[in-house]
Structures are given as structure tokens and as C-alpha cells.
Amino acid sequence: MNKIIGKIKSLACLIFTKRRTDAGEGTEGLGERITTVTATLLELFDVKPPKNIEKASREVLNICDGKKIDRAVIYNPDAIAWWLFEKYKDRFEKAIEISDIYVQRASVMPSVTPVCFASMYTGLLPKYHGIRAYKKPVLKCKTIFDHMLENGKKCCIVSTSGDSISKIFLERDMDYFIYDSIEEVNQKALEVLDSDYDLVVIYNGNYDAKMHKFGPESEEAISALDENLEFYCKLIEKIKSSDKTTFFGFCSDHGCHEIDGECGSHGLDTYEDMNVVHIYGVS
């Protein structure tokens, strides 16, 4: 009997450890994950989320108050940590004002870009979507884009070449607008708002790039953060000038921390790397 109990205990311990490792210990006791994004978007479009993915965020759905949305526009600035948001909240003032809510979101492990965006747009933890390291293969499992396309919705991604979002969601019957510079990406992002896309996903990696090179709170990185916030506000202004009821979000993938040599990094299972800010609203 004791042997059986011992076996059950060690099995439970193994499962528990595995789950914690995959989901990240730096998020222990904290709120909802970035994986809620997929089901939240699907529910907003009246598409039933598959049972195997993370449930939608009620808190975010509530801002739409049952309103039917015409489209969703998600802006993905890279590496905007929750601690950065809290410390530099005054810089987020306008973005907060023109949106409805901001929430703390837990990332996934390892907290690197392809792993996190795969989780955000599949609703799955890394062990289920399969990207578990800094690699950018095309995802074979179903993503938000597949669910949307199956329901007759039109999707596009606007991003910079070589980046995770530009690669892991390829090979779907949707539009990919991939450019060399962020300026071109952001110009195109504003243009596609005049088209009939149901889901628009936009990626900007400038904060992440400056953060790695000069440190998360360097003048260069903070100026990139300001650029991200300025563009988000510009995007929302244009969204609000249209008749379409649009759900919008500012959704980062993972956080960051300072390392020796005045550089920045992420990928660890720590509070700094595992907690991000998401801002949402509906027009």
C-alpha cells in the first residue's frame, strides 16, 4: 500500500513540476496568462474556442459588454514588461486614457519571443504548441488565424522580416505584409485599417532591440517605448475615426531585465521576464 501511495505521490510531483516548469514559476500566484488572447478574440467574434485551449479572459470580454465587434486589431510591441509599465506609468497615460483597461499578464517559459507569441496566438502552453526554445518553425497546430479562417474571417499580419511573428504563422491563406523597417510596417498597419480585414496583427520589435543593446531603462530603450506608445495611440485614433466596432489591444510577449555590461535580456523564469502589460479597448 505504502509503495502504491509513494508511486502516486512521485507521479503527482512529476506532473506538478512539469506543469510549473512549462508555465513558469515567475508567474506563480499571479493573474491570467498571455494564452487567454486566442479564446478571448474567438469569443468576441462569436466563434466557439476549442476545448483544449486556455479560456477567454472574462475581464477583457466584459469591456465589450456583449457588443458585437466588426474587427480586432492587436498591436504587439516586444518585451514591454509589467515592471516597466509600473515604473514608467506616466508615459503610458495617453494609451491608458484612450483604452478601456490595462491588465498584468503572465508569460510562458522560456520567456523568449517565438515561444510566447506561439502561446498567445494558439492559446496553448509551449509543450502543446511545440516551440520550446528560440526557434521559429512554422506552427503545425491550429492558431487564431486558422480558427478565424475556418469561420470565414479575413486576417493579416504586418511585421518586420526575420522576426518571430513574420515566420511562425506562415503558410495560412491570409495576407502577410513583411517589411524591412518599422516605419514601413507602421505605415502599412494604418493603411490596412481601410481594408476589410477582421483580424489585424501588427508587430514592433524596436524596444526589445534597444533593450538588449543598451539596457531596459537606457535612453535608447525608453525612447523606443515612447515610439511604441505613440504609434499605438495613432492606431487607436484612426480606429476610433471609423464606423467599425473595433476591439483593440497592446499585447506584449515577455518582459526583460538588466544584465551586466548595461545590456538587457529575457528568457528567465523571473518576475521581471514573466510579467507583461496588456492594454485593451473597444471603439
Ligand SMILES: [Zn+2]
Ligand atoms: Zn520578444
